[in-house]
Amino acid sequence: xxxxxxxxxxxxxxxxxxxxxxxxxxxxxxxxxxxxxxxxxxxxxxxxxxxxxxxxxxxxxxxxxxxxxxxxxxxxxxxxxxxxxxxxxxxxxxxxxxxxxxxxxxxxxxxxxxxxxxxxxxxxxxxxxxxxxxxxxxxxxxxxxxxxxxxxxxxxxxxxxxxxxxxxxxxxxxxxxxxxxxxxxxxxxxxxxxxxxxxxxxxxxxxxxxxxxxxxxxxxxxxxxxxxxxxxxxxxxxxxxxxxxxxxxxxxxxxxxxxxxxxxxxxxxxxxx
Amino acid sequence: xxxxxxxxxxxxxxxxxxxxxxxxxxxxxxxxxxxxxxxxxxxxxxxxxxxxxxxxxxxxxxxxxxxxxxxxxxxxxxxxxxxxxxxxxxxxxxxxxxxxxxxxxxxxxxxxxxxxxxxxxxxxxxxxxxxxxxxxxxxxxxxxxxxxxxxxxxxxxxxxxxxxxxxxxxxxxxxxxxxxxxxxxxxxxxxxxxxxxxxxxxxxxxxxxxxxxxxxxxxxxxxxxxxxxxxxxxxxxxxxxxxxxxxxxxxxxxxxxxxxxxxxxxxxxxxxxxxxxxxxxxxxxxxxxxxxxxxxxxxxxxxxxxxxxxxxxxxxxxxxxxxxxxxxxxxxxxxxxxxxxxxxxxxxxxxxxxxxxxx
Numbered sequence: 001x002x003x004x005x006x007x008x009x010x011x012x013x014x015x016x017x018x019x020x021x022x023x024x025x026x027x028x029x030x031x032x033x034x035x036x037x038x039x040x041x042x043x044x045x046x047x048x049x050x051x052x053x054x055x056x057x058x059x060x061x062x063x064x065x066x067x068x069x070x071x072x073x074x075x076x077x078x079x080x081x082x083x084x085x086x087x088x089x090x091x092x093x094x095x096x097x098x099x100x101x102x103x104x105x106x107x108x109x110x111x112x113x114x115x116x117x118x119x120x121x122x123x124x125x126x127x128x129x130x131x132x133x134x135x136x137x138x139x140x141x142x143x144x145x146x147x148x149x150x151x152x153x154x155x156x157x158x159x160x161x162x163x164x165x166x167x168x169x170x171x172x173x174x175x176x177x178x179x180x181x182x183x184x185x186x187x188x189x190x191x192x193x194x195x196x197x198x199x200x201x202x203x204x205x206x207x208x209x210x211x212x213x214x215x216x217x218x219x220x221x222x223x224x225x226x227x228x229x230x231x232x233x234x235x236x237x238x239x240x241x242x243x244x245x246x247x248x249x250x251x252x253x254x255x256x257x258x259x260x261x262x263x264x265x266x267x268x269x270x271x272x273x
Numbered sequence: 274x275x276x277x278x279x280x281x282x283x284x285x286x287x288x289x290x291x292x293x294x295x296x297x298x299x300x301x302x303x304x305x306x307x308x309x310x311x312x313x314x315x316x317x318x319x320x321x322x323x324x325x326x327x328x329x330x331x332x333x334x335x336x337x338x339x340x341x342x343x344x345x346x347x348x349x350x351x352x353x354x355x356x357x358x359x360x361x362x363x364x365x366x367x368x369x370x371x372x373x374x375x376x377x378x379x380x381x382x383x384x385x386x387x388x389x390x391x392x393x394x395x396x397x398x399x400x401x402x403x404x405x406x407x408x409x410x411x412x413x414x415x416x417x418x419x420x421x422x423x424x425x426x427x428x429x430x431x432x433x434x435x436x437x438x439x440x441x442x443x444x445x446x447x448x449x450x451x452x453x454x455x456x457x458x459x460x461x462x463x464x465x466x467x468x469x470x471x472x473x474x475x476x477x478x479x480x481x482x483x484x485x486x487x488x489x490x491x492x493x494x495x496x497x498x499x500x501x502x503x504x505x506x507x508x509x510x511x512x513x514x515x516x517x518x519x520x521x522x523x524x525x526x527x528x529x530x531x532x533x534x535x536x537x538x539x540x541x542x543x544x545x546x547x548x549x550x551x552x553x554x555x556x557x558x559x560x561x562x563x564x565x566x567x568x569x570x571x572x573x574x575x576x577x578x579x580x581x582x583x584x585x586x587x588x589x590x591x592x593x594x595x596x597x598x599x600x601x602x603x604x605x606x607x608x609x610x611x612x613x614x615x616x617x618x619x620x621x622x623x624x625x626x627x628x629x630x631x632x
Binding site: 020025026034035042104109110111114115117272 | 384392395406423
């Protein structure tokens, strides 16, 4: 272990002895990887039942919607399948992460990280990345089931490789920020639930059936762009407007960067007061 | 108020003691606004402030630390003793950079921690009271991850993990998540996370809570090993009087945010050396018809069937003779005569809280 001396406070002769050497800081990427690995391991202990709930909830909604939406390519069928798939991401990355950070903050659990020489970004990004990773199996299963239920082309499912991390970044950043900024744990839970409900209602229902003000609300919700990107590919590769898909994914990515930066600031504020 | 009871504190600090000081705290004040204090009372990590918080829900802010002065020397096992609400946890949260003081200075190993709170993490390993960040991890992964976050590379973190699990005899539990362990085992696992990635200063907030004697011994052996090998300085927060008397080199007694005494446990006990503590436990009601017992009643602190008396030695001997020799003996269930503990010192110095633990 290398030991780095502190520069600015070297004492002169006759004064108090020179400051003791400071242990090195943990670097961003190794500590991010350590947090990510630790958070992933929590899935085995605590998260698997919740991941089942997230998947069954989405599949349940699709089965319910199958009663009122015709199978075959159409705006409604695409919206239901894409909205339900991204709902898994919203459930885990936004709702559960908001609850996790809210609980960690309320119980004093943040002290553990705050008393280690670790960059705040690595704690927030490592945890957010782990929560986004938790959503992968549920989202894939939901999307495949939806394509079968509504007779849609599964050829575009690969786009989920981009949708999950980008929508995951946007929603987990939002979830982490809500959890860390909420003044009380109960409010963090409430905000997480509300965010997920918004993703459900505004994502699953087709936009053309919504009144204008609701459509504005839909436009400001980050999950919408993940839903749109995925929905555009469900008609088959020939019918996909790839430039629009790329634009939607860019919006997701930009919101992800902003919300994760906000979450990192919120973490700093929550960790030391 | 700063009461100085030791000889060293009354003398002007020499160059040698100044050099020897690892941690110097002067005039530390930390006040909670009422709204924040209410919030803090909900946080278990700040529950030390709860007593004062509830007492002062009026508009006045609560001074959790009210002008604290401390000098901790190199290699010392220094204790902060006081009941819940005395301000111990608030003090260590400022030392570890988790809270900013309203006024005062903290110098640790030549670093100004009020100006640079981020340096605390590079000098101190802190064991707080809460383990929620680690609860769902296995013991091995909790220790290894903490080592990584203390700046060790992957191989060094694994080596440090294995060494510390071996040292604390946690090998058999290493694959189990912390939340599935008993309270004492979980505390020991958290203590293991404080030991990886050696730091020159250990700050331990009630490290042995819930532990059995074997685990406690493992903790104090590990602490002593680091003090001997590396000159590690240890700051221990406790409300356990017996632990304070047996393990500490020096102790600061805190009451309502102030240091009311600071010296070695033996020197503090010498303050009340002419007194002894007499505990009488009655089978049912105390026999107040016996004049000798009735005479003791106004001097006793009564807790159910137990009377606690702090008396000069000759008076205590006479009282024992009275209650064991006469008709009062039939009503007596048990009695103990003990030399004064730090709890007696705390009360003699005017400590107003209750809740010091003898276990």
